Amino acid sequence: MFLYSKFQDRLVSGLIINTGEWKPILSKAILDVLARNHDMLFIDIGGGLGMLSLDVRKKGFDVLLVDPSVSNVQRFCASVKLNGVLDSVSIVLNPLSSRHEHVQMVAEDDRISEWFVADNNPLKVAQTNSSRYITKDNVKAATLDDLLYLPELNSDRDLVLHLDTAGYDIHILRGGESFFEIKRIKAIFMDWTYNSDSEYSGDIIKFMMVREFRPFDLNFRISLIEKPQSQWPDTLVWMHGSYKT
Template sequence: MRQRHSTVLFISVSFNIGLLCYIYFGTRTTINKDDGLRMVASSLGIKNTQPELSPQKFLNGLRSVTSSPTQATHEAIIYQKTPLSTLPLDKFHLEMNSASAKSHHQKQFVYNWNGQAWKKNNTVCSNLPTFRQGTLRTLSGETTIFVHEPGVDKYISHNILVSGSWEREVAVAVVSFLKKDKDLQFVDIGANIGVIALEAAKLGRRVIAVEPLVDNIQRLCSSFRVGHFSKDYAIVFNAISDKHEQVALGRDLDNVGGTFVLNNNPNKRNGSDVNLVGQYSELVHTILLNDLLSLLSSDPLTKVVIKLDVEGYEDHVLNGADEFFRQVDVQTVVMEWTYSKNPGTAESIQSFMSKHSMYPYDFNHLPLELTPRAKWPPNVAWIKQSRNP
């Protein structure tokens, strides 16, 4: 009798182990630390009580709180790779996005200027390799984002895998400005892997993402493809400058997010936090911001919020943007200021912005004009106004 009981117990345990293995290897579900905690909490009847940053609080002057990248620990990461289909773009959409395609039609393209004309790039995002998958927590809900390995991208990718966010205060600011007018579109210059571009897309706004590094472009494509967004987007595979040329991209040690235009960029080169370790092998063509007018002539931008983060090259971008600012109603430019504090650069940027009736504020909506430019915060919001307050 005891032997029979042991046999039944052994069969039961073996069956359960086999079932768990089947579920694990059959679904290959990605589980990170937060998802695991939510699953455990749910099983105990505990609801998620994590607060979200409110755009309204931002508009009322909530001071942003950011965490240092060093506060994240590798021990907090629990993840595995999830394969992404390597099908070409058109077949991928037919098979993976068929449900959303029935409800709306999305135009999703990659373009690049090849030195002579605009071309639709049908190859850069075809037959993609497998990328590490993370979950981006936006103010409009979670969305998939494909990241770099934390060992080569110690800030952006690492923090997304640990906390689901990066530069949260910038995301809150962008969403707050976009929500002021439902017709506002979003242009992300220096999109990187798409943290802010995906935030705007998840909000339901049209997005133009400009990025020069092919490794980031491919991850952008992958994230947009699986995001099921309701609006059109376009990815522009170029750097932006004040003239057409080919430039090299500098490598910042273990920091893909710190990639920068190497040519004529002392602002970034001389940054105290930069550890230059050579350059990427491929040169990239530059465009002017003005060139986006011809690219999008059949469906022009009308009213936009811009995020400008190009690692010390911000003044070059604006030097080629005069016509864009004349033809498009640029309401706000959220700009990284870290590498633009040098007197010549700062004066050039402020002169351009003043000419287009845009004035500097911090993220608490406090004017910065009376503060020395070297003491401005790391990110500045240039807001269009009819007169200087």
């Protein structure tokens, strides 16, 4: 893979450089779901350097990566070319939000692969070091519904989503009302780190439950809905009722 230096990107690139892998349990869980139907499309929202997307594509599944960073996308493109899997890979270079608006994108200067929307994102902002911010102002956001116009989604194929947007998930979900009505989404893998506070999680849970999604751990064996949110893992999967675990 093409990465940043450990000084530029201490968490993501640093971990891959030191260990040679990135979230292997999550990668396996995603591939386990995709293995049920090889025609599924994997949509990686906030995909960053594309570690998960690369794993998925190398196993033969089609991939759509969505990320707002030019330098992340350049590295992802170089990685898929190096691995000989350029075909069936699509990219959207954009942040997503609840509506078409201009947003401020932010990253800490030693976590350069992890750009996030600062607007209406108080928990993530509170847990980062604003004195080390690199910022991009007035970036035009698209919505999840806008993805419906892509040729890759001009079919009735099943979808698997991954959201890693640092606490901005509910805004992205709200921009996908038509997306959720039209498309068959079997599973949504979600970084729960910045959604775990009950002040922010309730709207996500309501949005997902109304659409017949239920939360599970990455082994797909433990339903989380009966457990206190303090016991939910940092990464979880929302399984649709039509998908049998």
